[in-house]
């Protein structure tokens with residue numbers, strides 16, 4: 001990977017498509033456009049031009065744009081060829097680009113990586129952009145667009161600035177400590193703000209669970225005895241035949257999951273092996289996996305067709321929230337319909353399903369509609385934010401240790417914040433973060 005190469009890639013999605021966008025970035029972008037199109041359009045203006053091979057053969061006619069650096073997505077010279085999205089057309093134009101000296105196909109995330117390297121985006125924005133491209137539900141989109149457009153970064157930068165100010169005040173006091181005419185304590189004025197900052201970070205961190213649920217989905221595990229109708233419920237909610245359903249107890253062994261959109265929120269629903277004592281090695285492994293998924297669930301739907309079920313016994317070590325669901329109400333005798341469950345459903349008739357979904361939705365984070373979503377979305381963020389918070393507390397509590405020790409804690413707090421946005425040594429993280437992207441981004 002050489003950062004002075006000029007890179008290109010198909011940045012639009014699957015082919016064929018109405019229009020396909022090929023992006024270029026790097027010093028040879030201008031030359032490549034000139035060779036292929038006969039001229040270079042005015043900066044940032046779309047021009048309809050013919051795209052030709054060196055021998056004059058016409059490949060296509062498309063809208064062509066040139067973005068001189070540094071005012072471009074990557075900060076380098078960039079260009080776009082917006083051509084017809086036929087497979088052969090795209091293949092021919094990509095081949096023509098590859099034939100130029102100094103041009104090569106981009107790696108996954110390489111455009112965004114250059115934007116980061118050139119200071120066009122910080123790490124939090126890059127992660128937001130990756131989430132925006134991956135977003136499948138309205139809440140994932142809202143969270144990601146706020147993060148990608150710098151909402152979170154501005155917050156973290158404003159915190160870092162307050163820490164720097166605090167340190168500057170302490171330094172000033174240390175420098176002038178032996179001069180008699182310095183009035184009062186300069187440093188004394190910052191501690192109220194540091195206390196307030198610590199509180200703001202604590203508040204922000206309390207949204208970390210909501211942020212992770214919004215981004216990754218609420219993890220809901222369907223559990224219960226064999227034959228309860230777990231796989232049938234998964235298939236019903238997925239509206240697809242995802243899991244094998246038979247009337248033989250012990251059908252499901254592997255953990256399967258589907259992603260649902262529940263009023264704009266992502267929900268990841270897991271189907272698991274029926275819980276029972278068994279000598280079958282394969283089934284036992286399935287049950288072990290079922291228990292493992294329960295251990296990390298946000299919510300368990302405990303299914304049983306028997307209203308007299310001993311619900312608690314099936315939960316094992318799981319201590320999180322549970323919705324007890326009585327299944328197959330279409331065949332259950334009215335006499336058996338004692339209300340010992342939280343929900344009663346039939347996937348045959350659809351009875352009780354909307355009520356069950358309402359119950360599940362009540363475990364989703366409480367989001368005000370329309371409000372900006374400035375929540376920590378990744379453990380990486382939460383870990384550094386917590387480190388920053390702890391250092392601020394240490395600074396506040398180190399009164400007797402002296403101002404220079406307090407200043408050092410504030411410096412470490414600022415460094416932790418800098419690791420979130422990528423302004424402080426994050427080199428080792430970059431490959432991981434950028435590999436999340438697709439080629440062309």
Ligand SMILES: Nc1nc2c(c(=O)[nH]1)N(C=O)[C@@H](CNc1ccc(C(=O)N[C@@H](CCC(=O)O)C(=O)O)cc1)CN2
Nearest residue numbers: 011021023044067070071072073074075080082120441
């Ligand atoms: N055709 C096309 N659409 C696209 C993109 C793209 O690269 N090409 N984007 C790719 O992700 C997104 C838009 N993001 C972009 C971000 C910055 C600049 C850019 O040229 N910025 C300059 C000039 C800004 C201005 O004109 O005010 C700059 O910031 O200096 C372009 C696209 C979504 N839509």
Ligand SMILES: Nc1nc2c(ncn2[C@@H]2O[C@H](COP(=O)(O)OP(=O)(O)OP(=O)(O)O)[C@@H](O)[C@H]2O)c(=O)[nH]1
Nearest residue numbers: 226227228229230231232250251252274328346347
């Ligand atoms: N009448 C009726 N039958 C149902 C209903 N839900 C599931 N069944 C039947 O119950 C049997 C077991 O269903 P599954 O969905 O495979 O049960 P499971 O809980 O996944 O079972 P295991 O994977 O073995 O643990 C199948 O024959 C289903 O057709 C329902 O609402 N009404």
Ligand SMILES: [Mg+2]
Nearest residue numbers: 230231251252
């Ligand atoms: Mg099953």
